[in-house]
Amino acid sequence: MSMSRIDWDHLPETVHQAVEAHTGPVLKAETVAGGLNSQIAAVVFTSELRLFVKGMPSGHSQIRAQEREAAINPYVAPRLAPRILWRVQEAGWDLLGYEFADGRHANYAPGSPDLPRVLRLAGDLAQLDTPPASVVRNIGQRMSEFTDPDAAARWSTGRTLLHTDFAPHNVLLGEERDWLVDWAWPTVGPAWVDPVVLILRLLEAGHTPAEADAVCRALPAWQNADRAEVALFSAASARLWTSIAEQQPAAPWKTHMARMAKHWCRYWAALD
Template sequence: MNDTAKTAARVMTPVATRTNWRDLPEQVRAAVEEHAGTVHRVDTISSGLNASFTARLHTTTGVTFAKGVPSDRAAAQRREAEINPHVQPFAPHLLWQVDTQGWHILGFEHLDGRAADLSPGSADLAGLADMLSRLAKLATPSNACKRIEDRWADAAQRAEVDTKLLTGDHLLHTDLNPHNVLVTDTGTRIVDWSWPTLGAAWIDTACAAHWLIAEGHTPADAESWASRLAVWTEATPEALKVFTKTNAALWSQIAIAEPRSWKQRLRDAAADWATYRAAARR
């Protein structure tokens, strides 16, 4: 990974304070072991943003990736559990979930992989493009997902745009930061489906392109990368203007609410892309 990649991914830090396995209530640990087997080793994982507990659990049945939050703020994890059957084979399989003694814990198939390198010239970009091409063909789930026009309504209002060009019935991830894009021996996988959203099929490619800009690509180069995907032909110039203006307003608000350096860099990348797209002839 080259130095420009430090603009965002390398400075991402967890929002939640980490809880160790031994600090979980005894009843919670017992409930986890009923599903996962007796735990004989735990590797605490420091990456990830919002979970209070993340670890590899080495048990009598194998290795499981587990993450958890207090039950009173587990809405995102519950969404992830509900959507998991619909996002195969892109996401790791959910094996079990525990909700007891004030903790909500999810146990997933363990993936042996690393965060993707999205910097210019990275070999991981091809795998990301291939995965996004297949992701765009996911079937619309029967369970309720928020729609992009509802999720981004406040940002669109601040940007003074109409989100009708973003609407659709395709299942989207929308949080394609490099730590959610895992490169494994069997291909690129996507983790942390906390915000399953329905919208235009090309939006996940646009969300990835935004991260490419934050990792050192120019807006022109990011769009050139995106144009290799067939789904990108559906992103009309006017739709891209709506997306980039809305995205810039969204990240501006995020960076104001919590001025972490990586969020400020995502804000700057979004603003750069919106400026480029406003001046583009096509």
């Protein structure tokens, strides 16, 4: 569920003071329009630096996602993600302060020159060490509602760190380097899971299933994927997106994602 965005100036003064204990005086703050899962998302400027600050009320139903993001950060920053520099919990608010990532959102359209850079990030992620179970859930646990217990148990043996939300607004491309951001759903599982996630986003951006499949063939994890397991996971993903769309019918993009997930399943099944 997305949150309504508020501006920096609407936070309590005690929250401003707690942040400035880390940053020094804040000269201005610019609300960021993109993203769905934070009530505060702003670029904050001081006399010496700029930071990205995101957060939400500490009692919000989605606060666990922010806690997961804070927990995974030491395992993915600075190689793939901006570092969290501080966390402020004050006056009913929970804020994370990140080093600023100067970049633009990736373009996933067919033929986009951004696609090799997105694939490079996905490939780099697959090479990271696996965080301990205390930090991340496994994909079998996360998808157990949408598949059979045997499949969930097999997927749970995978040890690759996964992002699981390769939406284009979670990929920032800069002049000197690129970042994978918004780590609300870090997971461990088989390496081919993130390529399936990415493929659904490529379909959302206008690729055909065959085109999206071909794009991801550059990833070793996709080249080596078990076809039967991919079919099972793709079906589970379609059930997940259908459930999301049914729960939030006022969000057309979620209905579109459910439709794309089913479209992908039909394509994959027809290859056999």
